[in-house]
Amino acid sequence: MRVVIEKITRSLMQWYTGATLLVLLLTATGLQAQTTGSITGSLVSEQNAAVINATILLRNTSDSGIYKTTLSNEQGLFSIEGVKDGNYFLEVNLIGFEKISRTGIQVSSATRTTNLGVLTLRTATKNLGEVVVKGQTPFIERKLDKTVVNVENSIIGAGSTALEMMDKLPGVVVSPNGQIQLNGKSNVNVFIDGKATFLSSEDLANLLRGTSSSSIQKIEIMAKPSAKFDAGGSGGVINIIRKKNKKEGWNGTVNGSYGQGGYPRYNGGFNMSYKNKDYNLFVSGTYVKTQNFFKRGIVSDIFNGDNTFLLQQVSNSNTITTTKTFTPLVGIDLYLSKRTTLTVSGTGALQTNNVRLMANTDEKDAQYVKTNRLDFNSLNKSKPYNYNASAHLAHQIDTTGKEFSADLDYAHYYSDPRQNIINNYFDANDKFTNQELSLLDGNRKLDIYAAKADYSQPLGNGHLEFGWKSSYVRAVNDNKFFNNESGHNELDSSQSDYTINNENINALYVNVDQQIKKFTIQLGLRGEHTWSTVEQHYINAEVKRNYVQLFPSLFVDYKINDQNILNLKVTRRTDRAAYADMIPFRRPLSATTYFKGNPNLRPQVVLGNEFTYAYKDALFVTLAYEHTRNYITTLAFLDDNKQTVTRIPSNVNKAEVWELDIIYSKKLTSWLATNNTFAIFNQSFKGTAKDFVLDNNGTPTVMFNSNNSFFITSKLSAEVAFRYMSQRKMVAETYDGYYSVGAGLKYLVLANRGNIALNASNIFNSENRNSVDHYQNLNQYWDLMFDTRVVTLSFTYRFGRGKASSKRINTASEDEKKRTKVSN
Structure with a gap:
């Protein structure tokens, strides 16, 4: 059955790629009448x-x-x-x-x-006395093309960081190393204010840990973006939209919070603006300090090539991460005319990261007799910073709906991690035998230039839009490894690396949507030309790529009646390898584990199909199937010494996902609103990487999210959230299930301009879990414990007057920012 559907899907997309341009042209000319x-x-x-x-x-x-x-x-x-x-x-x-x-x-x-x-x-002059507005934007809004989470209305999210807030989103899971998955799929493109974030999962996690959820207005989740969006990000798009005051005169918000988990954490910030008929000046700043721990136990069984047991390693580690972040933003909207607005803005992030890892590993022989012990101590310090400068011009050509916009975007990222490593060796009786000292000195620079232009106009009973985008990325990674000999650091060039990534992507897209009786149809086609090089200076090697890809999309709505709607989505998308995943530098993660990039990674291509039934904008039932070619994942390979493991990003021939989602979102009474997501999916992976043969048929996984809001009085409200995920298989790993419960209270004060919120996350400390990994000649058993049970007290106050308006900045940088990793 899978083979039949896979062939049908491929045939459909091959036909559709060739036919879309013709259909678009016919639609554009024939429907004008x-x-x-x-x-x-x-x-x-x-x-x-x-x-x-x-x-x-x-x-x-x-x-x-x-x-x-x-x-x-x-x-x-x-x-x-x-x-x-x-x-x-x-x-x-x-x-x-x-x-x-x-x-x-x-x-x-x-x-x-x-x-x-x-x-x-005319301004209303009638004195109405005190008016109580009972309407409230729901925490989660379900739409056919996306899910919108209104973070500013969340109680359990108050006082948390953006990363903690992400893990509360429906269908979103954040792994211990900060990797974000949507509906069980990785390769999610994370935007902030319409700009992708450039960073690795580790550095993105640090950035989101340094961003307060109080600075976020809403988060948009798009599992199947249209051809207007960059083709990268096959796992979907998550767009974090920060608050931006847009009211007449002076307006603003101040906030602060204190949380207590394993360690204390706090944040504070402000958001201010001044607006008149000529311009809107806005500025904001957020400071966040977080400290948390992550405990991990690993049992590694290592086998010979003939599958006979060789030795066992038992490791226990404790990681303490301390992050301090200041995030400023400044910008101005210039109203050049009634139809033209120019927005110029700059954002940045100044950060200090300290990651201390303490681990001990006992090694046992084939008879499980202890032979030696190794203590690994690492302190990784860095002061990364980044800034973005953007210009956005929006012009309404006439009153019929013709619009033009243009964007220029520049972003710079810098990081200087210094990792000091101490290895202490002991014999079977725990007697000290030797010590090794080493230093990893990194320097990472990233520059991204991007420009785009978009045009849209009414067309018959719908719209026509098309556009162009170009981007250029240059990433420089200089990693020097030093061995400390007799108190002096000596450069080890065999373990050092200097790599430069260059990439240029040029894209054109066209979208046409039309309403034909009960049908609304959108056809799209995006073409992208990619040129890239990976220059490895230490070994004088270079990998070049030059290719063109086409990405058609089809969206169909059929409105049976006012209460029942059917929706079909068919898309083709890609994921290019993250820049840091292509750097062939072997970096120590622990005493026995390393990470090394792969410059020969190929882009993966994803064919996606999704069929949805919607009832009264409250019940959504979706059946989805995806097929991925050259699936990118990280696999563990046993080194030749049979004692250490190197994790390497690799391509797996193919991956398949089947999924059924049932979503129910409704305000049941005047005092109760509920949002629920039930999903069952199965992922399978087949292929080879080096000599490792993968044949994983997966296992059905159940995921359930429930968020319930209680409006107790006009000033007091409450929120309770529950999440459950059953066992799941991912490539070569099997993860145990877990559940989590969170709750919170919010009370309005100071004439409803302020609020005090108290919330608790992971109340029963139930997010800890185990996993089992099966690789070639290597089995690993993991016991994971997270510092996610936190109680937080927060306060927010808004000041100023005026009618708010909604406008956000769209910039030119998108998919390439997700892949521009600064570290792994």
Whole structure:
């Protein structure tokens, strides 16, 4: 059955790749003649300032029923497209202003475009007394193309770091080393404010540990992005959108929190802005200090080539990580005209990381008799920093909905890790025999340049959009290994490395969507040309690549009626190897474990299919299948000395995933809202890497997330969250199941401008788990314990007045930032 579906999927995508361009061209020309019209206009206040985020309702004159709705944009402009022939009237609503109406609007063959001109909204002057607003944006919003998690409304997330918040997201799992997985799949592209994060899982984890969840407005989860997005990130896209005040005059927020787990942790920050009709100046800063531990026990059984038992290593380690991070942001929106906005912004992160690892390893012979002991002590200190400079121009060409945008983006990352290592050797009786001292001195620089341009316009009963993007990345990794001899550090060039990665990606895309009766269809095609080199200076070697890939996408919605919708998604995506995964430097992770990059990694290609049924925007049932060629993963290989292990990123021939998701999200009563996700999936992996043969059919895995909000009074609310994951198999590893419970309370104070939140995560300390790894001539049994049970008290206060508007910055850097790892 799997083979049949795999062949059908490949045939479909091969046909679709060739046919998409033709269909797009036919759609773009043939649908222009459809008989629909548009209604446009602009909204201003009595002070002639643009009115933003007003709700515009278009109603049928015959029955006053709502036909279409929209919101006014940053310039106060609105446009309602795809209006069929008929008579209508329009209503404009916004809190703080009097409602206005315009009647006698007619759309016909003679009046295809109706421009209502400038509509002035008057400030509401009636004294309403105290008004209690009971409506609240839900913590989780389910949409057919993405899931939106409104972090600012989370109680259990208050006072936590962004990394801790990520692990609370539906379908998201964060591994002990900080790797983020979505619906059981890695290779997730993580964005911050529309920009991918450039970093390895380790450095990304450190950055997110240094980011307070209080600085985040919402997180968007897209399992199947369209052709408009970079083709990289086959595991999906997670976009972290930080808060950005956009209110008239001075406005802002201050916050602080204290948490206690195994160690104390705290954070604080501010977010301020000043806005008038000409510009919006915004600035923010966050300081976070975290300290946590990770305990690990490993039993390694090592075999000879003939599968006879050779020896056993029993290791126990304790890792303490201390991170201090200051994250500033400054930017300005310049309103060049009512239709044109230029945004210039700069962000950065200044960090101090200390990672202390203390481990001991007992080695036993084939009869399980202890032969020696090795104590490994490592202190890794670094002061990484990064900054990004971005310019975004948005221009509305006319009132019919034609828009153009352009972006320029530059990012720089720097890290200087210094790892001091002490190896103490003991005999079978724990008598000291020898000591080895070494130093790993790293220097890593990363520069990314990116530019893109996008254009969109109405087209018949839908839209046409196309665009271009180019990026250039240069990553320099200089790793020097020193042996300490008689108190002096001597360079060991055989264990050192100097590597330069260069990569240029040029892309074009086109998307067309059309509404045809009950169907809404979007066709997309993205083409990417990639040129890259990996220069290894110590051994004078170079790996070059030059190739073109096409990535079609198909999205179909069928609206059975107002309560029932069917959705189909078919995509082709890729994952290029992370830059650090291609650096052939062998770095010590412990006394017996090393990591070494692979410059010969090939990009993986993923064919994805997803079918969803939605009922009343509350119940979503999804069946998905994915096939991956050249799957990228990290495998453990036993070294020739039969005592140490080197973990190497490798390609596995193919991987398959079957998945069934059931999501239920609804406000059940005035005091209770629930969001639940049930998923069952199975992953299988087949192929070879070196001499290691992999044939893992996987095992069905169940994952369940439940988040429940209780609105006790107008000021007091509560939240309870539960997560469960059963045993799962991933490549050569099998992980035991676990569960976690979190709860919190929030109380509004200071005239509802402030709130105090108390929350507890992993209340029953139940996230610890075990795993079993089976590699060639090597079996490993892991016992893992995490420092995730934390109680946090936080306080937030907002000040200023004005009506907030929504606008975020889209920048040119996307997929390449995810792969630009600074370390492993």
